[in-house]
Amino acid sequence: MNSSLQHFFFAQVGAKQLARIRVLIGVAILFQLSGVYGILAWWESIIWFPLHTFGDESVYRLAWYVMPYEWFERLPIPSLALYGWLENILFYGTILWTIGFFSRISGSAVFLLYAYFFLVSQLSYHHHTFLTLLVLGVLVVAPSHRYLSVDSLIHSYAPQTVIYRQRLLQILVSIIYFFAGAAKLIHQWWNGRMIEKIMLERDLPSVTYALSTYPQIAPIVSYIIIFTLFFLSFAFRHRKTKYFALVVGICFHIGIEFFLDIGTFSYIMGVLYLAFWKEEEETSH
Secondary structure, X not given: OOHHHHHHHHOEEEOHHHHHHHHHHHHHHHHHHHOOOOOOOHHHOOOOOOOOOOOOHHHOOHHHHOOOOHHHHOOOOOOHHHHHHHHHHHHHHHHHHHHOOOHHHHHHHHHHHXXXXXXXXXXXXXXXXXXXXXXXXXXXXXXXXXXXXXXXXXXXXXXXXXXXXXXHHHHHHHHHHHHHHHOOOOHHXXXXXXXXXXXXXXXXXXXXXXXXXXXXXXXXXHHHHHHHHHHHHHHOOOHHHHHHHHHHHHHHHHHHHHHOOOOOHHHHHHHHHHHHOXXXXXXXX
16 A cells, blocks of 8 residues: 555544544534534524424324335334433433443444434434434544543553544545535525525524625625535645634634524534644654
8 A cells, every 4th residue: 555545544643532523523412412403593492301303192203204215114113202212312322422431332322323313214314414423433433432531531541543533534524515515506506595595594684684685695605605615625634724724614604503504513513623633743653
């Protein structure tokens, strides 16, 4: 294997960054499972610990929206009571994984339950949920429990790991931004109608006034969003642009938090930025 490619994927790196990512991703998932849609939009949240998706039998329609693929149809549909119990297990299992208690067991349980909820019904089939599932998969098999965990207080772990786990998270960030931008290369985005519809759903008087008074704002915002997504898909991989990309990314997701309603997506993406840092300082050459 080429030496530079080998170093890119298999260099030794400190395990602390994976631990930080594990803790913050765990907090973001707990936000999601508690009904906290965002810090800046806390007034729109209905907070429960945990939040149960279905309140009673009258709204429990899981079997109506089974995934339209033969393999997924074989997944058993739980009763409403069992579904609620599984949500409880997922919530408390996420707490255990976040604090790093029996990390391998609790993390595996969280990943499997999260995957089950994602695959059993189209009601939860969102690409943001799929993103969280992929990140969970990487972190559960990675040694993210070696720091900032109860396990690390009980056991002694090697301080370093192989960097390819962190690289997988980096590649995931780039893929998400690139295809998010590519998906918006359609007429409804170019003319601003899609972003205008999304922003009006927030029902903010100032936004409604601005869009109705200055209709050219929506297309301009669309262009900025598309350009930003493509820029972020590449900029983090270059030392000269990644600090600027960090600023752009933070501003971009703050804007999403204010004007769009897409749950904890911005928090998870912000946490994944950590995968691009500490690499130079911790890598052993």
